[in-house]
Amino acid sequence: MVRPPSSDPTPPQRRILDHLLKLESEGGSPPTYREIAADLGWRAAGTVRDHVQALSRKGLLVPSRLARGLRLTDAGRQAADRFDRPPHSSQVAFSSFTGDAGKALENLASYFRSRRFPAGAVLWRTGDTPSMVVAIETGHIKVYRNLPGGNVAALYLFGPGELFGFLPFLDGRPYPATAEAVDEVRARTMSREGLLRALRDDPAVALPLFSFLGRRLREAFDRIDLLSARGALPRVAAALAALLQEGDRGIMTTVSLPVSSGEFARALGITPESFSRAVTDLVESGVIRRLGRGRFQVPRPRSLRAAASPGDL
Template sequence: MNIRSFLSRLPLFNGLPEEDLKALAGIVLDRSHAAGESIFTEGDRAAGLNIVFSGRVKIFKLASNGKEQILHIMGPGEPFAEVPVFQGGHYPASAEAIEASRVLFIPRDGLTDMIRRNPALALDMLAVLSRRLREFASTIENLSLRGVPERLSAYLLHLSDLAGGSAEFELDIKKGLIANLLGTTGESLSRVLGKMSQAGMIRVGGKKITILDRAALADVAAARQALD
């Protein structure tokens, strides 16, 4: 897949005229990152928009004591680091490749020019940021108002949805990362998974999860039912 047709397939750039698409492909930088390699660090001066071409990237905040909170895990086709393009000029969080990845980089000026010329792109971009605000609002709600069992059941149900509603699916990332995404520790995650298995709601075999009692899991997610 070449970059030009990859870009044209992105929802964000759908409806962009041929010439702009061509211009875009012309100014895009293509960068490769090994697993574990840092892409940028919170506070760095930012010069443009990033898009995952292949692989996976985590966006995270790091505390002084080393604990991390993952904000997003981005996969192929997903844009990230839009914020500094439109406001502030420096990254609000850090990014690291969690597997070997190729990341496209669109310099700021090229992108803003294009937005000025294409109102549809502006509205698409506004929709992207709005979706992200929705996700963040939900993350805040999770961290502040819900416990680890609630968050984990909701996450498992979400993964099942992504897998087309199948009761059986694979955890897409290591458990330690899931813990940091849900705002907890590996130890707690492990214990809660254990309790859910014991309660007969799920079966866990390595990365494979089977949902045995979806209704019970939904009850835990909605805090209608405790775990022990």
């Protein structure tokens, strides 16, 4: 059982705790006093040392004579999380996650913390050591690989309500691809240490997690089928159909591209020109209607899903 601190940290001490927790969640090494001072905009490293000593007395930090030996205690992590978000914010934030992702997050919510990533921010690169699992609340993140010759292979495009980044946590190997924010992203992240702690605290959280990973594996096989389809039209139709809501079976609805058409095309492994031609074919066939840039009306969702099978048009 974690022993509660003798007293709450002061505002400057909270900043230090939050900074250390952020570095820990990103897989970074513990900083020096001078680095903490620079990161927080303080002039003197001695100020950091004084606060660290106070945090140590409160049971929130374990000091060290080593240059990079600072580490948070469990009580320190809890204190940083407590002051980093309002009460019950995890439950509110995860209310938009449904299905297997929602079930996987339900018992892990307290181990996540809020993060924001500006457009273009790289969460990790191919070969990096696993540092975080990401649950997206708003915005989009693309996962891709840089190929020889300078080409880029887009593998996935994740959006609100999606959870990803678990695989390297499980096998301990580096990230197999780069993850980059397409637009501004608001998300919840959990460190590998947080996941291991959650599994130790309650092994039952692994069951919905395995269910989620099983679904993700099936989606990977579906994606192989999609990318092996002949021609751009079935790929585009399948991708647009994937944007439909679960209940959109036979009722007219609309879909919006989460990113630019060029980015969307690259995620499908086709050129922007091929994407444009496929959209035109779908419009001329009456399967979709253009409403504006990146927005389409789908009169009959079943027709769009049928168009995803080559030869159905």
